[in-house]
Amino acid sequence: MEKTFDLAGGSVRDLNQFLHTGLAQSSVSRVEVANPNGAHSIAVGVDHPVDIQVRGHGGYYVGGMNKQATITVHGNVGWGVAENMMSGLVRVKGFASESAGASGHGGTLVVEGDASLRCGISMKGIDIVVGGSVGNYSAFMAQAGHLVICGDAGEGLGDSLYEAVIYVRGRIRSLGADAQEEPMTDADYLKVDELLKRAGFSHNPTEFKRVASARQLYHWNADADQEY
Amino acid sequence: MNKPLEHAVHAPKRVSREESAGFDRRTIDYIQNAAAHGLYEIRGLGAKRRVPHFDDLVFLGASVTRYPLEGYREKCHTKTVLGTRFAKKPVELAIPITFAGMSFGSLSARVKEALGRAASELGTSTTTGDGGMTQEERRSSKTLVYQCLPSRYGFNPDDLRKADAIEVVVGQGAKPGGGGMLLGQKINPRVAKMRTLPEGIDQRSACRHPDWTGPDDLVIKIQELREITDWQVPIYVKVGATRVYNDVKLAVHAGADVVVVDGMQGGTAATQTAFIEHVGIPTLAALRQAVEALEEMDMRGKVQLVISGGIRTGADVAKALAMGADAVSVGQGALFAMGCNHDSYWQDGAWHSAEAGYEQLGTAPGFCHHCHTGRCPVGITTQDPLLELRLDPARGAAHLKNYFKTMNMELTTLARACGKSNVHHLEREDLVALTLEAAAMAKLPLAGTNWIPGAGGL
Numbered sequence: 001m002e003k004t005f006d007l008a009g010g011s012v013r014d015l016n017q018f019l020h021t022g023l024a025q026s027s028v029s030r031v032e033v034a035n036p037n038g039a040h041s042i043a044v045g046v047d048h049p050v051d052i053q054v055r056g057h058g059g060y061y062v063g064g065m066n067k068q069a070t071i072t073v074h075g076n077v078g079w080g081v082a083e084n085m086m087s088g089l090v091r092v093k094g095f096a097s098e099s100a101g102a103s104g105h106g107g108t109l110v111v112e113g114d115a116s117l118r119c120g121i122s123m124k125g126i127d128i129v130v131g132g133s134v135g136n137y138s139a140f141m142a143q144a145g146h147l148v149i150c151g152d153a154g155e156g157l158g159d160s161l162y163e164a165v166i167y168v169r170g171r172i173r174s175l176g177a178d179a180q181e182e183p184m185t186d187a188d189y190l191k192v193d194e195l196l197k198r199a200g201f202s203h204n205p206t207e208f209k210r211v212a213s214a215r216q217l218y219h220w221n222a223d224a225d226q227e228y
Numbered sequence: 229m230n231k232p233l234e235h236a237v238h239a240p241k242r243v244s245r246e247e248s249a250g251f252d253r254r255t256i257d258y259i260q261n262a263a264a265h266g267l268y269e270i271r272g273l274g275a276k277r278r279v280p281h282f283d284d285l286v287f288l289g290a291s292v293t294r295y296p297l298e299g300y301r302e303k304c305h306t307k308t309v310l311g312t313r314f315a316k317k318p319v320e321l322a323i324p325i326t327f328a329g330m331s332f333g334s335l336s337a338r339v340k341e342a343l344g345r346a347a348s349e350l351g352t353s354t355t356t357g358d359g360g361m362t363q364e365e366r367r368s369s370k371t372l373v374y375q376c377l378p379s380r381y382g383f384n385p386d387d388l389r390k391a392d393a394i395e396v397v398v399g400q401g402a403k404p405g406g407g408g409m410l411l412g413q414k415i416n417p418r419v420a421k422m423r424t425l426p427e428g429i430d431q432r433s434a435c436r437h438p439d440w441t442g443p444d445d446l447v448i449k450i451q452e453l454r455e456i457t458d459w460q461v462p463i464y465v466k467v468g469a470t471r472v473y474n475d476v477k478l479a480v481h482a483g484a485d486v487v488v489v490d491g492m493q494g495g496t497a498a499t500q501t502a503f504i505e506h507v508g509i510p511t512l513a514a515l516r517q518a519v520e521a522l523e524e525m526d527m528r529g530k531v532q533l534v535i536s537g538g539i540r541t542g543a544d545v546a547k548a549l550a551m552g553a554d555a556v557s558v559g560q561g562a563l564f565a566m567g568c569n570h571d572s573y574w575q576d577g578a579w580h581s582a583e584a585g586y587e588q589l590g591t592a593p594g595f596c597h598h599c600h601t602g603r604c605p606v607g608i609t610t611q612d613p614l615l616e617l618r619l620d621p622a623r624g625a626a627h628l629k630n631y632f633k634t635m636n637m638e639l640t641t642l643a644r645a646c647g648k649s650n651v652h653h654l655e656r657e658d659l660v661a662l663t664l665e666a667a668a669m670a671k672l673p674l675a676g677t678n679w680i681p682g683a684g685g686l
């Protein structure tokens with residue numbers, strides 16, 4: 001069954017309240033969100049395998065802390081789309097603003113267009129696939145998970161990286177502290193292939209390079225002049 | 229020829245001990261330590277230098293014009309409600325003294341359990357700290373505040389919905405502008421897993437939130453947290469004391485139910501000494517600025533104020549409340565109550581000396597600030613499976629309970645002496661300052677005068 005929330009008249013509060021409490025008891029499997037008009041906090045904190053279609057642009061934190069739900073935004077989104085996501089899938093058909101997928105613990109975020117600054121900051125296990133390019137300082141302090149960039153990456157990619165791995169198809173303007181380019185292994189090709197398929201992109205995995213942590217910042221070292 | 233004076237020849241050899249004010253022994257030690265290691269000192273606890281504090285204030289007590297209450301008999305209420313502005317379920321506490329946020333990682337799970345047990349018996353709250361919510365703490369603590377920190381370690385919607393309140397941490401009094409640190413010795417497998425980090429690394433937590441930057445974003449972030457939790461629980465905003473007046477106004481504007489202000493004496497488990505001693509303003513000054521900000525916005529009593537940073541005694545609590553706080557948070561005091569810096573620890577029904585443990589750290593009971601090492605001699609700030617046994621959760625909880633009960637009794641004693649049947653009725657008019665600095669910072673008259681330095685000008 002399908003249910004529609006028209007945000008031109010209704011409120012985000014009613015939408016989220018239904019997704020949190022009404023949904024589980026209902027037979028609704030698909031929720032349509034009409035006229036989102038850039039509203040913030042659309043479909044946040046969902047914990048149910050439901051298909052949510054947002055028909056327009058979203059504001060900040062669309063799909064924040066998502067678990068299980070599949071959320072598709074037919075437009076652009078503001079800051080922190082799918083922030084702290086645990087599981088499920090968030091797909092942005094357009095562009096994403098800053099901090100897309102910030103501190104995500106799991107699930108998949110697909111941005112079909114470009115993502116702005118700090119995409120994947122502090123990510124903790126989420127997989128992010130960006131069809132276009134990402135802005136500066138992406139994957140800053142990223143701890144776990146994968147960030148696939150089909151376009152180019154800005155300045156300071158992967159600064160202070162922990163164990164997250166970044167794959168880039170295009171040009172990297174510069175790498176951040178402790179991030180280094182590494183040779184692709186068979187496991188990397190398989191991973192990129194799997195992530196591209198999940199996202200619905202048809203690039204050849206051999207076009208990607210791997211960026212990961214050099215692990216030189218993992219321990220204090222006075223002689224290395226680390227400016228902590 | 230000059231002969232030495234008779235008494236000079238026979239006097240014992242003179243040892244010159246003229247100490248320099250600028251290059252005193254502490255400074256010499258600092259320089260030689262820096263020269264030897266090429267790395268600044270990282271340590272635990274809070275600022276050690278003397279700053280104007282609640283000790284510099286006294287209560288006026290009752291007089292001909294003020295009628296006191298009977299100290300031991302007449303009721304004096306301590307009930308405290310936090311988060312009445314927007315939350316459907318405000319936090320109700322039996323006393324205005326809460327446990328400050330301290331992380332699992334910096335503290336052992338057993339200590340978190342002790343804190344939770346004590347808080348539940350006292351009717352007050354504990355706060356998670358960086359590093360996520362442990363089930364030990366959730367199980368034992370009736371009222372648990374869940375922090376949303378820049379690192380977002382272990383942060384997840386299930387725990388968020390289990391929380392009784394959410395605290396967005398912007399900063400901490402010990403290090404406003406700095407992120408957390410947890411050295412490798414403390415990143416054991418469980419801590420590493422909760423934080424999604426490799427075991428044993430020297431970890432730095434982020435100092436900025438990943439998904440918002442300024443006051444306008446904070447409005448939206450708070451709204452998101454409310455949406456996720458269906459507007460049920462209060463949202464606190466915690467700031468380290470720096471530009472308190474502005475920060476409190478911005479937090480209120482952003483929609484906070486409660487503002488927590490942590491002064492420079494606030495503790496930490498691991499921070500650079502330079503940071504601890506040289507960034508932030510004293511709790512006393514911070515509290516007055518916070519109260520002024522709330523008053524100017526006509527938000528006193530609507531947005532509650534929690535103050536922390538060096539709160540030690542019932543007198544400190546009473547003075548904080550009189551100056552306008554609704555509650556206080558205690559961190560370091562709780563550690564001392566559980567035996568921090570004690571010369572011995574209690575294990576298997578007997579006392580054991582902890583002196584060797586302090587010696588290994590290059591310190592002694594009374595001087596220890598070595599929480600960052602993870603080798604706590606009394607088993608509090610450690611993740612070592614043997615050391616942590618030195619703290620028995622039941623005994624730790626009993627000590628915490630005694631300490632908080634004592635403070636609460638002191639608080640009501642002082643309130644009754646000022647003629648108040650409710651500790652929240654204590655007021656600024658009940659206080660005067662003993663020093664010029666305290667008078668100026670707290671904007672209270674210097675004792676015996678009507679003079680408030682700076683009032684009317686500046």
Ligand code: SF4
Pocket residue numbers: 272273563567568569570596597598599600603604605606607608609
């Ligand atoms: S005794 Fe333990 S808790 Fe206290 S300062 Fe030393 S290491 Fe820290």
